[in-house]
Each structure stands twice: as structure tokens, then as C-alpha cells.
Amino acid sequence: MNDCLPTVDFAKLISASLLRLRMKSPFFGTLAMFARFVPSMTIPYAATDGRDIFLNPDFLQSLPSQQQDGILLHEILHAALLHPLRLNEREPELWNIAADIVVNGTISRVSGVELPPGGLRDERWEHLSVEEVYELLRETDTNRFKLTDLDILAMKAGDLGEHHPARGLTPPLAQQDRELLAAHWRQAIQQATSIARTTQWGKLAIGSEREFETVINPQLDWKAQLWRFLVRTPTDFQNFDRRFVGRGLYLEALQGESVRVYLAIDTSGSIGSETLRLFMSELNGILGSYPHLECDLYYVDTDLYGPYRLNVETPIPPPEGGGGTSFVPFFDRIAATYDEHTQAVCVYFTDGLGEFPPAPPVLPTLWVVTAGGLDLSQFPFGEAVRLV
Structure with a gap:
């Protein structure tokens, strides 16, 4: 990856944001500990392939702290909920829209965390799984949902256009690596849930229990x-x-x-x-x-x-x-x-x-x-x- 060196202290920005997330939510703070953050000047904002979370350091520094936490949590949730892995043969952009609707709905319920401007929302569907939202989007007028470059699900290079900012960012995963990655995030969710319960955070009152259940207990076809x-x-x-x-x-x-x-x-x-x-x-x-x-x-x-x-x-x-x-x-x-x-x-x-x-x-x-x-x-x- 031919990236220029970041012009800000990326590690310091990430460390501060993770500390704030742990203070705001034991569940999401624990989940964030399982993520790996990589600076990238190639992309304008943020992206994830499910393994790594890529962030443009200059963009991250330009945000107020609550929005820094929001963009980190946005990418953490995409990765932890296996959105790149669950894409399969679906249309990538429509899948990304569906995933954004679910993730942004979850973030909207976290006190002290904000999304940067441009985040997609549809309150009717935020409690559903991404697969469900995707199917509902196929039946409705999607012209009002405009996917920006705010974040990118970049699982397979073939899914991305020739000039897409994340093209070549990460190679596709072999099946064994996909299974290991899924196990990694299932463990993360289970540990985060356990810690949250011991700190009086209790049941996941975040409106997306169905989506987390999809990862922890995948439904038999x-x-x-x-x-x-x-x-x-x-x-x-x-x-x-x-x-x-x-x-x-x-x-x-x-x-x-x-x-x-x-x-x-x-x-x-x-x-x-x-x-x-x-x-x-x-x-x-x-x-x-x-x-x-x-x-x-x-x-x-x-x-x-x-x-x-x-x-x-x-x-x-x-x-x-x-x-x-x-x-x-x-x-x-x-x-x-x-x-x-x-x-x-x-x-x-x-x-x-x-x-x-x-x-x-x-x-x-x-x-x-x-x-x-x-x-x-x-x-x-x-x-x-x-x-x-």
C-alpha cells in the first residue's frame, strides 16, 4: 500500500478515542480492544475489511472528539458484526447502505457519541439484521439513500470500481482466514457482553440485538x-x-x-x-x-x-x-x-x-x-x- 506518512500523531488520537469509548460504554469499549487500527492516506475517510480498520489521520483529527468516537465505533461495528464477510454475492453498494443503516442506528443510542455529517439513517429498519434491511431496500426506492465515502466495506477487490479509493487496500481472505476472523469477533462480542453485565450495563439496550444475535448464533439456512x-x-x-x-x-x-x-x-x-x-x-x-x-x-x-x-x-x-x-x-x-x-x-x-x-x-x-x-x-x- 503506497501511503504517505500521516501528518498527525495517529496512535495518540486512537488511544484517546478508545479511552473515551470505554468510559461511555463498557460493551463498546471492550469490543474496541479487539480491533486493529491502521493509518491510511489513500482513503478520504475510513474503511474496513473486517480484519483492519483503516482511517485517514488528517480526517480523524479534523473531527470533534465525539465524532472521532463515532467514526471509530462505526468501523468497529462493521468489523465486529462481520459485515464484509456476510456480503457474499450481494450487490456491494446496497449491502453497504444496509449495513450503515443498522450501525448508525446503534450509534445513535450511545450517549456522548456522534456520527460525522452524512451518515445514513432510517429509523424504521435500525432494529433489523443487515440481511433483512438489504432485502427491504431491494423492494423500495433507494434513490434517497446516497452512499458517501464516509466509510467503505472493502472485502473483495472485484467489488470495487477501478477508481474506488479503497481498491487494492486489502487482499481477499481465504476461507480458513474468514472462519478465524468470524471466531475472533464472536469471542469479542461474548467478552464485551460479559463485562457489560458485570458493570451494571445489563442487557443490550441498543436496538440491534437481532444483528448481534446473527453473529453469535448464525441462523441455519x-x-x-x-x-x-x-x-x-x-x-x-x-x-x-x-x-x-x-x-x-x-x-x-x-x-x-x-x-x-x-x-x-x-x-x-x-x-x-x-x-x-x-x-x-x-x-x-x-x-x-x-x-x-x-x-x-x-x-x-x-x-x-x-x-x-x-x-x-x-x-x-x-x-x-x-x-x-x-x-x-x-x-x-x-x-x-x-x-x-x-x-x-x-x-x-x-x-x-x-x-x-x-x-x-x-x-x-x-x-x-x-x-x-x-x-x-x-x-x-x-x-x-x-x-x-
């Missing part, structure tokens, strides 16, 4: 969760090789078996057209990946439309609905028609914002919940996973 449901039946299947979980594969041992899936798609007015297309795409994926299934499809708002008996060769009928949301009709119908001698599960695609039945159904239920939908812990029965 919902397709892998579905596979686990399909083999967890009253008789169970023997000799199941769980190395294949989540790969969209099925085993020879299952070819002679069949499982009925009662699948409900929420078509209420709260489900947008883009989300509905996503639901239909996932339904196609289920039918193509699990040929031993017998699938009964229902569209549901406050009424029930169906059932439609589907397999991989059956055309999927167009969605019906558009009214309010109630989960009761679907489960009432299944209770009335279910053959107890049939191996079966229920799968419900929804945002979770509706009326639940007063008692849980007999069949195991998997809720597949949209980005920004009901908190997974609020589902009264079954298992819930986020569709992101």
Missing part, C-alpha cells in the same frame, strides 16, 4: 431447516447422512418414501409483489429439490384458497388474496383433513403479522418469515426462520 423437518417424522428415516443437509440433495434411502407438505403462502395486503415473487421462487425450489414430496399449496389472507396438489411438473396457480391476515383458516383446514397415518409437516411463508390460532396444531410447523417481519421469538408454536 431455512432450506436446511426444511430438510431437517422432512426427515423428522414419526418413523424417522434411518442411516441419514446429515452432511448433505442444506445442499438441496436427497438420498437414495428416501426415494421410496413420501412426505406430505401442507404449504401456506401469505397473500395478505402486507405482502408486497416482490416478496410474493420470492415466495413463489422458493416454492419452485422446494418442488425441484425434494421429489419425494407430496405438496398441498394454499394461498391465505383471512380466507383460504386451495388446496392445489403440486409436484415438480405441475404448473403453480396464480396467487389469490390481498385482504387481512389470519393464520387460523389454514390450521383449521389441516386439522379437519389431516390423515394421522400420513407423514406430514406444515410450512408457512409469511411476515408473521396476523392472528394465530389459540392452540398449536398437531403437525410440526416451520414458519419462513420475511425480512422485517415478526420477531422469530414471538411465534407461539413451531420453529421460525428468517427468509434472507
Whole structure:
């Protein structure tokens, strides 16, 4: 990296800011101890690749102390929450916008810390995970979100334009290094949480518990969760090789078996057209990946439309609905028609914002919940996973 020498005492600026952060918040002060700060005159402001936090010393010195703390905390959170690692194949700029919305929402709740001018905010989504915000951004007008050079997520050189200020700042990580980095920050979050609790800071009252939970306890991909449901039946299947979980594969041992899936798609007015297309795409994926299934499809708002008996060769009928949301009709119908001698599960695609039945159904239920939908812990029965 061809950087000019900084013209200020970078180490002194960082040391002072870290001391202030520890005084303002035991949690974030501890988290900051796991970060490594690198001066860089190549970038105009700040950047991180998840390993290092790069800061322009002249820019840092130009800020008042509360904003110095804000830009440091901004980059620390990007790194600790593994935002560069979690990018995967997503569109980098939209992902950076989503990550900024979550991080800046968290910082806004820390007393005595300010963001420099230009930080992105959207209070509607600040409590969500970045994956959820990203999906919501894909469904909305993003023109009002203008990503500045205030900070840069620079995980892969190929993600950056030819003249991007962070291009070449850091090489991409090998898979083993990615895993080590993720373990490093999980340990940091766990230690910071432990210290915060012993200093009367208590539960993370920062509005982004869901985002920290994403790092500490990564969610199993919902397709892998579905596979686990399909083999967890009253008789169970023997000799199941769980190395294949989540790969969209099925085993020879299952070819002679069949499982009925009662699948409900929420078509209420709260489900947008883009989300509905996503639901239909996932339904196609289920039918193509699990040929031993017998699938009964229902569209549901406050009424029930169906059932439609589907397999991989059956055309999927167009969605019906558009009214309010109630989960009761679907489960009432299944209770009335279910053959107890049939191996079966229920799968419900929804945002979770509706009326639940007063008692849980007999069949195991998997809720597949949209980005920004009901908190997974609020589902009264079954298992819930986020569709992101």
C-alpha cells in the first residue's frame, strides 16, 4: 500500500478515542480492544475489511472528539458484526447502505457519541439484521439513500470500481482466514457482553440485538431447516447422512418414501409483489429439490384458497388474496383433513403479522418469515426462520 506518512500523531488520537469509548460504554469499549487500527492516506475517510480498520489521520483529527468516537465505533461495528464477510454475492453498494443503516442506528443510542455529517439513517429498519434491511431496500426506492465515502466495506477487490479509493487496500481472505476472523469477533462480542453485565450495563439496550444475535448464533439456512423437518417424522428415516443437509440433495434411502407438505403462502395486503415473487421462487425450489414430496399449496389472507396438489411438473396457480391476515383458516383446514397415518409437516411463508390460532396444531410447523417481519421469538408454536 503506497501511503504517505500521516501528518498527525495517529496512535495518540486512537488511544484517546478508545479511552473515551470505554468510559461511555463498557460493551463498546471492550469490543474496541479487539480491533486493529491502521493509518491510511489513500482513503478520504475510513474503511474496513473486517480484519483492519483503516482511517485517514488528517480526517480523524479534523473531527470533534465525539465524532472521532463515532467514526471509530462505526468501523468497529462493521468489523465486529462481520459485515464484509456476510456480503457474499450481494450487490456491494446496497449491502453497504444496509449495513450503515443498522450501525448508525446503534450509534445513535450511545450517549456522548456522534456520527460525522452524512451518515445514513432510517429509523424504521435500525432494529433489523443487515440481511433483512438489504432485502427491504431491494423492494423500495433507494434513490434517497446516497452512499458517501464516509466509510467503505472493502472485502473483495472485484467489488470495487477501478477508481474506488479503497481498491487494492486489502487482499481477499481465504476461507480458513474468514472462519478465524468470524471466531475472533464472536469471542469479542461474548467478552464485551460479559463485562457489560458485570458493570451494571445489563442487557443490550441498543436496538440491534437481532444483528448481534446473527453473529453469535448464525441462523441455519431455512432450506436446511426444511430438510431437517422432512426427515423428522414419526418413523424417522434411518442411516441419514446429515452432511448433505442444506445442499438441496436427497438420498437414495428416501426415494421410496413420501412426505406430505401442507404449504401456506401469505397473500395478505402486507405482502408486497416482490416478496410474493420470492415466495413463489422458493416454492419452485422446494418442488425441484425434494421429489419425494407430496405438496398441498394454499394461498391465505383471512380466507383460504386451495388446496392445489403440486409436484415438480405441475404448473403453480396464480396467487389469490390481498385482504387481512389470519393464520387460523389454514390450521383449521389441516386439522379437519389431516390423515394421522400420513407423514406430514406444515410450512408457512409469511411476515408473521396476523392472528394465530389459540392452540398449536398437531403437525410440526416451520414458519419462513420475511425480512422485517415478526420477531422469530414471538411465534407461539413451531420453529421460525428468517427468509434472507
